[in-house]
């Protein structure tokens with residue numbers, strides 16, 4: 001495996017599905033899980049990018065299924081989970097990563113933009129979680145669900161009302177589902193990352209406003225994709241059987 005992580009978690013025998021692996025953190029999560037021995041379903045809307053990633057991971061010896069997924073479409077979710085399990089086996093790990101944002105003041109943003117954020121970040125996470133959890137519960141073997149929330153779940157950010165609201169919902173959903181599925185051994189946790197440079201925010205972080213924002217952080221920097229490896233592996237590993245309903249803030253102190 002060419003991927004370089006400092007963590008030695010062993011995920012051999014596990015089957016993981018990661019949503020939104022065509023860019024950014026999702027791509028990194030898929031690479032890390034595959035490097036640790038999990039079979040990985042990589043999913044998203046951009047077929048060409050999925051095929052490229054599949055090729056890369058297979059060249060490194062991983063077992064991978066590339067499957068189309070739009071998390072705003074309930075049927076697409078059902079089809080994706082079915083195909084992933086047919087190709088790789090029952091899913092033990094779900095990483096609910098796909099997410100979008102919209103920028104603008106609350107009085108200005110078109111309600112359609114607000115709806116897209118909610119449909120993707122909240123409804124999509126809910127539909128994915130319960131589709132996968134149904135199988136986990138039925139098989140009686142439990143599993144690990146890792147939602148990608150954000151420090152935006154608790155920190156108001158300028159001109160990001162829809163995004164922050166959606167991530168607060170993911171945080172509560174994480175605790176709620178963790179409570180509901182605890183007796184089935186389905187652990188539900190969330191990573192709440194601080195700012196990490198990806199396609200989602202590169203434009204903002206490179207702007208004067210973004211630079212000003214970064215200057216307020218205690219370490220005056222933003223993260224790299226690899227900075228979430230440890231949190232991901234901790235929460236994805238079946239060895240973390242005692243951790244559920246946790247919102248793990250990984251933000252370099254940005255929210256302090």
Ligand code: NAI
Nearest residue numbers: 020022023024025070071097098099150195196198199200
């Ligand atoms: P990104 O824009 O590179 O990745 C988001 C992924 O979600 C993309 O691959 C996109 O195609 C996919 N996606 C969006 N709508 C989808 C849909 N309807 N169906 C399937 N896939 C869809 O951005 P990034 O930064 O990698 O974001 C990943 C997650 O991390 C998001 O949930 C984001 O909110 C969260 N996050 C990111 C932070 C950062 O600083 N980059 C900080 C905190 C949270």
